[in-house]
Amino acid sequence: MRDIFDAIQRSAIRIKDAIDVKDIGYSQQENSSGETQLELDIKCDLIIQEEFSKVSSVHTIASEEKEKEMLLNKDGKYFVAYDPLDGSSLIDVNLSVGSIYGIYDGAFGAENMVASCYVVHGPRVEMVFAENKTKLYLLQAGEFEFVKEIRLNEKGKLMAPGGTQQNWASYHKGMIDNFFQEGYRLRYSGGMVPDLHQILLKGGGLFSYPATSDKPEGKLRRLFEVFPFAFIYEKSGGQAIDGKNNLMSLGHSHIHDTAVCFFGSNYEVDRVKEVYSENE
Ligand code: FDP
Numbered sequence: 001m002r003d004i005f006d007a008i009q010r011s012a013i014r015i016k017d018a019i020d021v022k023d024i025g026y027s028q029q030e031n032s033s034g035e036t037q038l039e040l041d042i043k044c045d046l047i048i049q050e051e052f053s054k055v056s057s058v059h060t061i062a063s064e065e066k067e068k069e070m071l072l073n074k075d076g077k078y079f080v081a082y083d084p085l086d087g088s089s090l091i092d093v094n095l096s097v098g099s100i101y102g103i104y105d106g107a108f109g110a111e112n113m114v115a116s117c118y119v120v121h122g123p124r125v126e127m128v129f130a131e132n133k134t135k136l137y138l139l140q141a142g143e144f145e146f147v148k149e150i151r152l153n154e155k156g157k158l159m160a161p162g163g164t165q166q167n168w169a170s171y172h173k174g175m176i177d178n179f180f181q182e183g184y185r186l187r188y189s190g191g192m193v194p195d196l197h198q199i200l201l202k203g204g205g206l207f208s209y210p211a212t213s214d215k216p217e218g219k220l221r222r223l224f225e226v227f228p229f230a231f232i233y234e235k236s237g238g239q240a241i242d243g244k245n246n247l248m249s250l251g252h253s254h255i256h257d258t259a260v261c262f263f264g265s266n267y268e269v270d271r272v273k274e275v276y277s278e279n280e
Contacts, residue, residue: 001103001115004058004078005129007051008101009144012119012127014047015085015099016139019121024091040091041065044084044099052080062108062255064224069108069255079104079112081223081255087191096122098193102228108255110248116228120197128197130235136201152238155267156204159184160195163219167212171279175272179206192220196229196263200236204265206272210243211260218260222252226259239269243276 024040045065052058052072059076062069064083080103087097099119104112115131125139128150137144161176168176180186184205187198192207199205209220220226230240230247240247240263247261262272 001057001078001131003055004052004080004103004115005117007048007055007058008099008117008119008129009127011044011048011051012099012121012125012139012144013142014051015044015119016121016125018043018047019091019097038085038088038091041085041088048082048084048099060108062223064221064256077105078114079106079108081108081228083221083224086193086225087189090189090191095189096120096191096194098191098197100193100225100228102223102231108223109252110222110227110230110250113227113231113248116231118193118197118228118232120193122194126197128200128232130232132235134200134232134236150200150236152200152233152236152265153203154265156199156202156206156265157183157185158187158199158202158205160188160199160205160207161186162188162192162195162207162209163212163215167214168210169279171275172208172210175275176208179268179271192225192229196233199264200232200238204238204268206262206264206268208262208272209260210262215258218258220258220261222250222257222259223255226261229263230261233263238263238265240264241269241272243272243280 045063057076060071060079062081083100101117103115105114117129119127127137134150136147138147233240242260
């Protein structure tokens with residue numbers, strides 16, 4: 001696991017340099033989710049692929065930017081799924097983006113997840129790594145320094161409601177409106193990594209990406225986005241559900257499957273469970 005942790009750190013430092021260029025040019029290719037890829041997305045994907053290729057314990061990688069999984073070392077033990085540059089549509093407006101990693105033992109699947117990690121590229125570069133506990137690191141002079149352990153409060157103050165409101169179910173809209181009437185503050189940049197990072201570091205709240213009329217299975221991808229953050233939120237004392245079930249209890253049939261998802265502290269997620277059990 002140490003080797004994987006080191007490879008993620010090396011990738012983060014190289015990605016930081018890759019982001020800091022004048023021309024991030026859109027390529028003509030589309031990724032598996034039908035989004036136009038930035039040359040930068042492809043570059044970051046290759047950086048991570050190269051770094052994991054040096055790690056003998058990595059058996060297979062799957063990237064949000066690749067159609068299929070890729071075998072690296074048949075004697076390796078870990079399967080790593082990653083989103084090299086999540087929220088890359090925010091690069092041209094200079095908002096924070098991030099990389100997300102899910103580390104699975106023996107095969108992809110939530111039940112096999114043993115660690116997960118994300119890196120936030122904002123004004124500073126931070127990394128959150130969860131195994132038994134959730135730990136925050138800060139990039140300082142080329143090295144990631146441990147900052148602190150992260151724990152969520154029972155109840156938070158922030159609300160990050162994803163998806164197009166026009167396409168929300170009315171009970172979902174009612175629930176989000178009620179949170180705002182209770183005093184929750186809107187914090188939504190449109191980047192899953194910084195939005196979930198903010199809720200985690202400010203003690204709690206709720207990030208939601210519900211089923212919408214145009215995306216009934218949600219938008220966010222199970223292996224690359226949903227399971228890694230579900231693992232991190234659970235290890236930090238919070239919860240992660242699809243409305244009813246724990247996200248970590250869900251399966252997947254394809255590496256690019258999506259899921260409806262809610263991540264947060266206990267008070268807010270319990271409310272989601274109540275509302276969704278009455279309405280679905
Ligand atoms: P993006 O499309 O910019 O890569 O991964 C998908 C994602 O960003 C998440 O980072 C973000 O939370 C979500 O999409 C935003 O979606 P909406 O614009 O539909 O809210």
